[in-house]
Amino acid sequence: MVSAVACVALVSGCAQTVSGIPTTLGGYSTTKVAGLPAANGPSGPKTDAPEPRLKVDGTDNGEMDELARNAVADVDDYWAETFPEVFSGKEFKPVKRLISYDSNAPGRPLCGKNSSHLVNAFYCPPEDLIAWDRGTLLPELKNNFGPMAVVTVLAHEMGHAVQNRAGTAKPDDPAIVLEQQADCFTGSYFRHVAEGDSKYFRVSTGTGLNEVMSVLNYIRDSPSVSNFTGGNAHGTAFDRVSAFQYGFDQGPDRCAGMDFDDVTKRTTLFQNWKPAQNETELPINDKSIEAVNESLHEVFRDTGAPEPKVTTDPTSCGDRQKTSPADYCAATNTISLDVSELREIAQPPSKDSDATGYGDFAAYAQIASRYALAVQKSAGFTLDDEAAGLRTACLVGAWSGLLVEDPIGQRNPVGKLRVLPDDIDEGVSALLGDESLIAANVKGEQVPVGFARVEAFRVGVQRGISPCTTKYVG
Ligand SMILES: [Zn+2]
Incomplete structure (x- = not known):
C-alpha cells in the first residue's frame, strides 16, 4: 500500500525528458x-x-x-x-x-x-x-x-x-x-x-x-x-x-x-521479526519534533556541525522561495517547518482514500533532510546542486539506519527514537515520489532518477555517514 500511493503520483509524471548536467559524482551519476x-x-x-x-x-x-x-x-x-x-x-x-x-x-x-x-x-x-x-x-x-x-x-x-x-x-x-x-x-x-x-x-x-x-x-x-x-x-x-x-x-x-x-x-527485516503490539505512529507535535531533532543531533554530533535552530514560526530566507514541508535557511542556520503539511505526509498511506500520506517516518525524514543540509554546509559543501540532493538522501539514510532497532536484537537504536523496518519503507516510497525532500537539495530539487535516490539512501542506511560525503562530490 505504501508503494501504491507513491506510484499514483508517478504515473502523472510520464513522458518528459530528463534534464541535467552530465556529471559523475564520485562514481555515482545522476x-x-x-x-x-x-x-x-x-x-x-x-x-x-x-x-x-x-x-x-x-x-x-x-x-x-x-x-x-x-x-x-x-x-x-x-x-x-x-x-x-x-x-x-x-x-x-x-x-x-x-x-x-x-x-x-x-x-x-x-x-x-x-x-x-x-x-x-x-x-x-x-x-x-x-x-x-x-x-x-x-x-x-x-x-x-x-x-x-x-x-x-x-x-x-x-x-x-x-x-x-x-x-x-x-x-x-x-x-x-x-x-x-x-x-x-x-x-x-x-x-x-x-x-x-x-x-x-x-x-x-x-x-x-x-x-x-x-x-x-x-x-x-x-x-x-x-x-x-x-x-x-x-x-x-x-x-x-x-x-x-x-x-x-x-x-x-x-x-x-x-x-x-x-x-x-x-536485509532490514529478517526471519520472524514482528513489530510489538503497542507500536504506534508518532503524531506530529512539538514533543515528537523535539525527539527527532535530538536524534539528529546525536547522530550527526561527531561531524561537528552547529545544531540548526528548528522553528514552526513563519520565517523568511532572503529572496529564495521556501521549500515545503520543511525549509533550510543556510544564512541563519534555521530549519522552518510547516506542521500542517507535515501532518499530511504523516498520514498512513491508504488505497481507499484520497490522502497523499506516506506515514509518520516519511514526514520526519523531511525534517532530517533539511538537517542534513546543515551538516553539509558546515562541511563546506554546496547545497544547491544535484550532488547535494544525493548527499542529503545518503545522510537521511544514515540517520534512519542508526535508528533501526536490529530485528535480531543485536543493536539498540541511537537516541530515544525507534524506527521499524516498515518506517524505512515509507522513506523509500517517498523517495520514489515526485515531491519529497528526502533526496532534494536546498532548493527542493531532486535528481530525476529514482534509482539513484534510492541507491544513495541505501548507501547511508547500510554504511553510515562517511560515504555520503566522499562518494557524492559534485
Ligand atoms: Zn516471490
Missing part, C-alpha cells in the same frame, strides 16, 4: 542508471511485438492474459540466453504450465489451493507452473502502476522458476532468501529490457524503473512458494528494491550469490 543513460521515454508493450506460441490454460484470450503471456515469453527468451552463461552451460527449460484464472469465478484446484478469491500470481514448485489471477490482481496492477507492473510480477515468479532450475536456493533457506533472489533476477531481466533488447517491451530508466520499483512491495506470493520453504517473509520494500537494484546493476551472478549469509547481513 544522469545514468547503473551505466545506462537516464531517460523518461515511454514504457510498456512494443507495438511490433511478436505473437508468442505459449499455451495458457484457462485463458479468456483477453488483454490481461495477452500481457501476461507476452511477459512470460519475453522472460523465457531472456533466460534461454542468459541461464547457460550464468549456470555453467545448463539449458533453460520453460515452465511446464501457465494457468490463467479469475479469482471472482467459482474456484478450481490450483497447486493445492482453491482459486476462488485467490488474488495472486505465483510459481508452484511441485508442479512447475505459473498461475495468475486475471480477474482482480492483473487489472489492479495495470491500473495502479501501468502495464509494466504485470511484467514485473511475472518476471519475479519466473525468478522462482529460475532458482528452482539452477538450485540457487537450499531447501532449508528461509523464504526471504528466495524472495531476494527472485527480485534480483527481476532486476537483471529489466536491465535487458532497459537496454532495448526485449522484443516485447520497453522501459525507461527514469519514471519507468521508478514504477517497476514501486510495484515490488505490492507483490505477494501465494502460500505455495512459502510452503516450499516453511517461511513467509518477503522482506521490506527497502530490501526488495535493493535486491532489484543489485540484479539490474550487477547481473544474475550477483543474484545467484544471494545466500543465507548475504541476506542475513543485508
Whole structure:
C-alpha cells in the first residue's frame, strides 16, 4: 500500500525528458542508471511485438492474459540466453504450465489451493507452473502502476522458476532468501529490457524503473512458494528494491550469490521479526519534533556541525522561495517547518482514500533532510546542486539506519527514537515520489532518477555517514 500511493503520483509524471548536467559524482551519476543513460521515454508493450506460441490454460484470450503471456515469453527468451552463461552451460527449460484464472469465478484446484478469491500470481514448485489471477490482481496492477507492473510480477515468479532450475536456493533457506533472489533476477531481466533488447517491451530508466520499483512491495506470493520453504517473509520494500537494484546493476551472478549469509547481513527485516503490539505512529507535535531533532543531533554530533535552530514560526530566507514541508535557511542556520503539511505526509498511506500520506517516518525524514543540509554546509559543501540532493538522501539514510532497532536484537537504536523496518519503507516510497525532500537539495530539487535516490539512501542506511560525503562530490 505504501508503494501504491507513491506510484499514483508517478504515473502523472510520464513522458518528459530528463534534464541535467552530465556529471559523475564520485562514481555515482545522476544522469545514468547503473551505466545506462537516464531517460523518461515511454514504457510498456512494443507495438511490433511478436505473437508468442505459449499455451495458457484457462485463458479468456483477453488483454490481461495477452500481457501476461507476452511477459512470460519475453522472460523465457531472456533466460534461454542468459541461464547457460550464468549456470555453467545448463539449458533453460520453460515452465511446464501457465494457468490463467479469475479469482471472482467459482474456484478450481490450483497447486493445492482453491482459486476462488485467490488474488495472486505465483510459481508452484511441485508442479512447475505459473498461475495468475486475471480477474482482480492483473487489472489492479495495470491500473495502479501501468502495464509494466504485470511484467514485473511475472518476471519475479519466473525468478522462482529460475532458482528452482539452477538450485540457487537450499531447501532449508528461509523464504526471504528466495524472495531476494527472485527480485534480483527481476532486476537483471529489466536491465535487458532497459537496454532495448526485449522484443516485447520497453522501459525507461527514469519514471519507468521508478514504477517497476514501486510495484515490488505490492507483490505477494501465494502460500505455495512459502510452503516450499516453511517461511513467509518477503522482506521490506527497502530490501526488495535493493535486491532489484543489485540484479539490474550487477547481473544474475550477483543474484545467484544471494545466500543465507548475504541476506542475513543485508536485509532490514529478517526471519520472524514482528513489530510489538503497542507500536504506534508518532503524531506530529512539538514533543515528537523535539525527539527527532535530538536524534539528529546525536547522530550527526561527531561531524561537528552547529545544531540548526528548528522553528514552526513563519520565517523568511532572503529572496529564495521556501521549500515545503520543511525549509533550510543556510544564512541563519534555521530549519522552518510547516506542521500542517507535515501532518499530511504523516498520514498512513491508504488505497481507499484520497490522502497523499506516506506515514509518520516519511514526514520526519523531511525534517532530517533539511538537517542534513546543515551538516553539509558546515562541511563546506554546496547545497544547491544535484550532488547535494544525493548527499542529503545518503545522510537521511544514515540517520534512519542508526535508528533501526536490529530485528535480531543485536543493536539498540541511537537516541530515544525507534524506527521499524516498515518506517524505512515509507522513506523509500517517498523517495520514489515526485515531491519529497528526502533526496532534494536546498532548493527542493531532486535528481530525476529514482534509482539513484534510492541507491544513495541505501548507501547511508547500510554504511553510515562517511560515504555520503566522499562518494557524492559534485
Ligand atoms: Zn516471490
